[in-house]
Structure formats: structure tokens, C-alpha cells
Amino acid sequence: MTERRRLDRVAIVGASLAGITAAESLRTRGYGGSITMVGAEHHRPYDRPPLSKRLLQGTWEADRTQLRSAEALAGLGLDWRLGQAAVALDPTTREIRLADGGTVGYDAALLCTGTTARQLPHPTPLRGIHTLRTLEDAVAIRAALDRAPRVAVVGGGFIGAEVAAEARRRGLAVTMLEALPVPLSRGLGERMGRLCADLHVRHGVDVRCGVTVRGFDGDAGRLSRVLLSDGTTIDADLAVVGIGSAPATDWLAGSGLLVDDGVVCDPFCRSSAPGVYAAGDVARWHNGLFGVQTRIEHWTNAREQAIAAVATMLADHGAGGEPTPYSPVPYVWSDQYGSRIQVAGRPSPHVDAVRVVHRDDATDATVALYRDGDTLIGALAINAPKLLLPYRRMIADRIRWEDALTAC
Ligand SMILES: Cc1cc2nc3c(=O)[nH]c(=O)nc-3n(C[C@H](O)[C@H](O)[C@H](O)COP(=O)(O)OP(=O)(O)OC[C@H]3O[C@@H](n4cnc5c(N)ncnc54)[C@H](O)[C@@H]3O)c2cc1C
Incomplete structure (x- = not known):
């Protein structure tokens, strides 16, 4: 209007x-x-x-x-x-x-x-359970990490992944809990989700998929255990819940x-x-x-x-210009263990939608493209920012899939 x-x-x-x-x-x-x-x-x-x-x-x-x-x-x-x-x-x-x-x-x-930040449906007065959205949240989590605890990261999305990476950099024991069969698979598909999850496994994170949190247990008002849907428990003094917002x-x-x-x-x-x-x-x-x-x-x-x-x-309001529709190519990045993960466009989780077009085992550099029918719709880059750039433009131009595969 x-x-x-x-x-x-x-x-x-x-x-x-x-x-x-x-x-x-x-x-x-x-x-x-x-x-x-x-x-x-x-x-x-x-x-x-x-x-x-x-x-x-x-x-x-x-x-x-x-x-x-x-x-x-x-x-x-x-x-x-x-x-x-x-x-x-x-x-x-x-x-x-x-x-x-x-x-x-x-x-x-x-x-x-x-x-x-979304909260888990288990209200608990226990100390040691955090979400990360504000400056105060971050300062509190850093102080908690300084106490060198055992860390449970609930949710394998980007924020949880970055917390896990920092905890491992400090040499802390980290368990990542993910409800999906593979972290990030809903957005990136299982194959690329597994590639991202492998980063954590290689850095010593205990990645557990297909489990949810059933509750928390503590000693003297502090978190000491996370109770899981498969009946197991994890010893943890700090839980960072990153289950979306x-x-x-x-x-x-x-x-x-x-x-x-x-x-x-x-x-x-x-x-x-x-x-x-x-x-x-x-x-x-x-x-x-x-x-x-x-x-x-x-x-x-x-x-x-x-x-x-x-x-x-x-x-x-007649104060200049003509309205134009806002129709961007979405773009996000995440930094984990010194690796940069970047996603442009709207990747599809369908198994036949993704094609890896660049892979260098020595540097982990990877570029994967995603299709929707015969159109390039998304791109994922790991340690390959320069390679991602032209694909961002191609997604904006709605370039044909076959043309994208031969373009770079
Ligand atoms: C820990 C963390 C790491 C992130 N890392 C990345 C990254 O690496 N790459 C990336 O692309 N994105 C990242 N993001 C996402 C990015 O920061 C957000 O997309 C961005 O902050 C959104 O900006 P915004 O202004 O829309 O909302 P916000 O930054 O959420 O700001 C909204 C503001 O509105 C205020 N507010 C809410 N309700 C009211 C109200 N009723 N009255 C008045 N004020 C209100 C809030 O207090 C808040 O200050 C990250 C986000 C977080 C939390």
C-alpha cells in the first residue's frame, strides 16, 4: 500500500x-x-x-x-x-x-x-545452560568456557558449530547433539552436511546425531549431566543450546x-x-x-x-525514487577451526540436487553447486571464497545448470 x-x-x-x-x-x-x-x-x-x-x-x-x-x-x-x-x-x-x-x-x-534464541522445552533452574544471541550471552559463555568445563553443544547449526570449535581450540571435551541424522542436512543435504560435520569429528568433537535432549540433571544447582532421548546421558558442566531462533x-x-x-x-x-x-x-x-x-x-x-x-x-512518501522489489541472493558465512564455510542462494537438501565441482583434499577447499530443475539455485564453499563469487552472480542471473557447470 x-x-x-x-x-x-x-x-x-x-x-x-x-x-x-x-x-x-x-x-x-x-x-x-x-x-x-x-x-x-x-x-x-x-x-x-x-x-x-x-x-x-x-x-x-x-x-x-x-x-x-x-x-x-x-x-x-x-x-x-x-x-x-x-x-x-x-x-x-x-x-x-x-x-x-x-x-x-x-x-x-x-x-x-x-x-x-529458541529454548528447549525443559525449564530448569540449573546454572550452566546457555543460549547465544546477545552480548551478555557471549560474555557469560566465555566466562563459563574459562572454567574449562565439559561442554555439550545442543544443535549442529552454525552457532553451535562455532561454539564447539572454540571449545575444542581450548582443548575442552565437547559433545555435539543433533536431532537430524546429519547436522545441517535440512539446508545443505546429507552429503554436504556430513562434510561440514566431519570438520568437528576431525577436531575431536563427539558428534551424536538422531538424538534430542530429554532433560538436564545437576549437582548443587549446577548442570552436570544432559539426558538424551536414546536413554544415554552425557557428563557436561556447560550446555550451549543452539536450536535456532x-x-x-x-x-x-x-x-x-x-x-x-x-x-x-x-x-x-x-x-x-x-x-x-x-x-x-x-x-x-x-x-x-x-x-x-x-x-x-x-x-x-x-x-x-x-x-x-x-x-x-x-x-x-514521495521523497524520492520508485519502489523496486527486494529480491536478493541470500548469503551467509561461518568460521570454524580456521575454515570458512559460505553459502549463497537457496541450496536444496535433495540428494540429486547437489554436485561437487571443486575439491582439494590438501586444503579442504570445496565448492558444491545446487540445482532446482535446470537452474542453478545455490552454492556452498568451504575455504574457497574466490571460487564462490562468480556463482553468487550466476545465481542472481538465474543461469542454467548446465551453463553453471561449464562456466568456471
Ligand atoms: C552469535 C551469532 C553469530 C552470528 N554469526 C553470523 C555469521 O557468521 N554470518 C551471518 O551471516 N550471520 C550471522 N549471525 C546472524 C546475524 O547476526 C543476524 O542476521 C543479524 O544480527 C540480524 O540483524 P537484525 O538487525 O535484523 O536483528 P538483531 O541483530 O537480532 O537485532 C534486533 C534488535 O531488536 C531488539 N528488539 C527486539 N524486540 C524489540 C522490541 N519489542 N522493542 C525494541 N527493540 C527490540 C533486540 O533487542 C535487538 O537488539 C549471527 C548471529 C548470532 C546471534
């Missing part, structure tokens, strides 16, 4: 990567009105990828994760409302209510509230906004309410490049979608 209302007041909810990118983009594109930045956390915007990498390793302290310097932030002229969760949005009065009872009025609002949309209940595994948007990042847009991990929209309704929890998408949503917002 397009707007022809004046744009004098923009409210951004979620003061993280998508939020700060949007604020910068508004200013860069000449918007001179007010920008209110509402953030549930007390921190200025900080970066999450280092939380499971350099911060856990101890090579970075918390202040290095800041996304922008104090001077750069001051230059944006934002009205900061940090440590204030938005608790309601009224699209009729165009007001956002904050936890302290205050309100923020808007002509346009951009929702960038990201996700929260859920879009932070609870506060929108009652707003009338269409929410379905994220804020549902059109191809231009517009929500179902006039003047309300969404970007980053919380947004679910139609990606016309692949013809799918999708939500992406990747760093690059949070940046690119924030810029796209701002472009739509300005165009809708």
Missing part, C-alpha cells in the same frame, strides 16, 4: 544491524526529519557474528563489537530510546507504545526487532499486522499496515528471484533489506 503522507517522523524499532543501517540510509538519501531509534537492549548497536567467534576466543572485548563509533552515531542525529522495548503498535493512530508507558508517534515505522513479534499481538513466522511483507518490504515496513531477521517477504515467501537470518540480508525498506519508504 503506498503512502502520500508527509514524512517527518520515522520510528525504527530494533537498534541493531538492520536498524542502524536504515538510519544511515535515511540520512544518506537526504531525509532530514526526526528518527527515533527504539532498542530493547541498553547497548548502542553492536555486531553479532563476533559474539560466537572473536569474543568467545577472547581476542575481542565487548567494545570492539560496536557497529559504529560514538562520533558516527552522533552525526546521525537520532532520538535514542535504549533499554526500552516497544510493547505495542497502533497503526490507526500511528503510535508505538514503550515499556515505560511512553509513546512514539510516526509517519513511517521500520520494524527491525530480529529474533530471540524465533522472530521477535510477540509485541505486535493486537496491532492487526499480519504476522506469520515474522512480519509478513510484500516484495517491497511493506507490512500489511500503511506506513509500516520491516527488515532483517524479523521480516518475511516474497523474494521474487526464487518465487518464495522467505525469512532470512543472515547478516548481509539485514543490511541489504534495511536499505531496500528505506528506499521503499522514501518512494512511498
Whole structure:
């Protein structure tokens, strides 16, 4: 739905990567009105990828994760409302209510509230069980790792994998628990999932697949054992639960906004309410490049979608340009044991969809391509960033599978 209302007041909810990118983009594109930045956390915007990498390793302290310097932030002229969760949005009065009872009025609002870490369905008061989403989470896990515990990583996704890699770098005993038959197989297929899991096995992680956590057991209020669905137990003093995340949309209940595994948007990042847009991990929209309704929890998408949503917002309000659909090639990376894993596009788990087109046993360098019918749809690279680049472009160009196989 397009707007022809004046744009004098923009409210951004979620003061993280998508939020700060949007604020910068508004200013860069000449918007001179007010920008209110509402953030549930007390921190200025900080970066999450280092939380499971350099911060856990101890090579970075918390202040290095800041996304922008104090001077750069001051230059944006934002009205900061940090440590204030938005608790309601009224699209009729165009007001956002904050936890302290205050309100923020808007002509346009951009929702960038990201996700929260999923928890296991076993509430327990035991100490030693963590999830990893925020700076505080990372600092707490690092402190726990410093006590040299036995570590259980629940979930073989990228965040769990990075925690496992850091724990092994420290020489700790690590068990990785994965409900699927092969870690990452739902996204990358069994063959490539196994290749990624082999990294952990080679570095001494006890990788157990096809098991789920049944509960936890402890001594003197501390975790000491993880109870598994196959009846076995694992001795562990630290459990890091990395079983995915859920879009932070609870506060929108009652707003009338269409929410379905994220804020549902059109191809231009517009929500179902006039003047309300969404970007980053919380947004679910139609990606016309692949013809799918999708939500992406990747760093690059949070940046690119924030810029796209701002472009739509300005165009809708007659403040420049024409709206264009947001149709990116998804991209994510992960660093484990000094190896870089990169995924572009939308890999398919189907067994006949994948073809390894490059493999060097000496360096582990691997490139695998994925097809959807006769079209290149995704690519996985391990230790081969330069080789991945042209495939990212080919995926964007919807190149034919046969052409992709002969191109590089
Ligand atoms: C440990 C970790 C490692 C990662 N590593 C990688 C990586 O290597 N590569 C990669 O591509 N991606 C990685 N990611 C994912 C990447 O960090 C996210 O995609 C990115 O942070 C999304 O940005 P965002 O601004 O959409 O949301 P978020 O960064 O989640 O920020 C949302 C913000 O909104 C706030 N908020 C929520 N609800 C409210 C409310 N009601 N009112 C006000 N504020 C609210 C939250 O407190 C938060 O500060 C990693 C994520 C984590 C957690």
C-alpha cells in the first residue's frame, strides 16, 4: 500500500544491524526529519557474528563489537530510546507504545526487532545452560568456557558449530547433539552436511546425531549431566543450546499486522499496515528471484533489506525514487577451526540436487553447486571464497545448470 503522507517522523524499532543501517540510509538519501531509534537492549548497536567467534576466543572485548563509533552515531542525529522495548503498535493512530508507558508517534515505522534464541522445552533452574544471541550471552559463555568445563553443544547449526570449535581450540571435551541424522542436512543435504560435520569429528568433537535432549540433571544447582532421548546421558558442566531462533513479534499481538513466522511483507518490504515496513531477521517477504515467501537470518540480508525498506519508504512518501522489489541472493558465512564455510542462494537438501565441482583434499577447499530443475539455485564453499563469487552472480542471473557447470 503506498503512502502520500508527509514524512517527518520515522520510528525504527530494533537498534541493531538492520536498524542502524536504515538510519544511515535515511540520512544518506537526504531525509532530514526526526528518527527515533527504539532498542530493547541498553547497548548502542553492536555486531553479532563476533559474539560466537572473536569474543568467545577472547581476542575481542565487548567494545570492539560496536557497529559504529560514538562520533558516527552522533552525526546521525537520532532520538535514542535504549533499554526500552516497544510493547505495542497502533497503526490507526500511528503510535508505538514503550515499556515505560511512553509513546512514539510516526509517519513511517521500520520494524527491525530480529529474533530471540529458541529454548528447549525443559525449564530448569540449573546454572550452566546457555543460549547465544546477545552480548551478555557471549560474555557469560566465555566466562563459563574459562572454567574449562565439559561442554555439550545442543544443535549442529552454525552457532553451535562455532561454539564447539572454540571449545575444542581450548582443548575442552565437547559433545555435539543433533536431532537430524546429519547436522545441517535440512539446508545443505546429507552429503554436504556430513562434510561440514566431519570438520568437528576431525577436531575431536563427539558428534551424536538422531538424538534430542530429554532433560538436564545437576549437582548443587549446577548442570552436570544432559539426558538424551536414546536413554544415554552425557557428563557436561556447560550446555550451549543452539536450536535456532524465533522472530521477535510477540509485541505486535493486537496491532492487526499480519504476522506469520515474522512480519509478513510484500516484495517491497511493506507490512500489511500503511506506513509500516520491516527488515532483517524479523521480516518475511516474497523474494521474487526464487518465487518464495522467505525469512532470512543472515547478516548481509539485514543490511541489504534495511536499505531496500528505506528506499521503499522514501518512494512511498514521495521523497524520492520508485519502489523496486527486494529480491536478493541470500548469503551467509561461518568460521570454524580456521575454515570458512559460505553459502549463497537457496541450496536444496535433495540428494540429486547437489554436485561437487571443486575439491582439494590438501586444503579442504570445496565448492558444491545446487540445482532446482535446470537452474542453478545455490552454492556452498568451504575455504574457497574466490571460487564462490562468480556463482553468487550466476545465481542472481538465474543461469542454467548446465551453463553453471561449464562456466568456471
Ligand atoms: C552469535 C551469532 C553469530 C552470528 N554469526 C553470523 C555469521 O557468521 N554470518 C551471518 O551471516 N550471520 C550471522 N549471525 C546472524 C546475524 O547476526 C543476524 O542476521 C543479524 O544480527 C540480524 O540483524 P537484525 O538487525 O535484523 O536483528 P538483531 O541483530 O537480532 O537485532 C534486533 C534488535 O531488536 C531488539 N528488539 C527486539 N524486540 C524489540 C522490541 N519489542 N522493542 C525494541 N527493540 C527490540 C533486540 O533487542 C535487538 O537488539 C549471527 C548471529 C548470532 C546471534
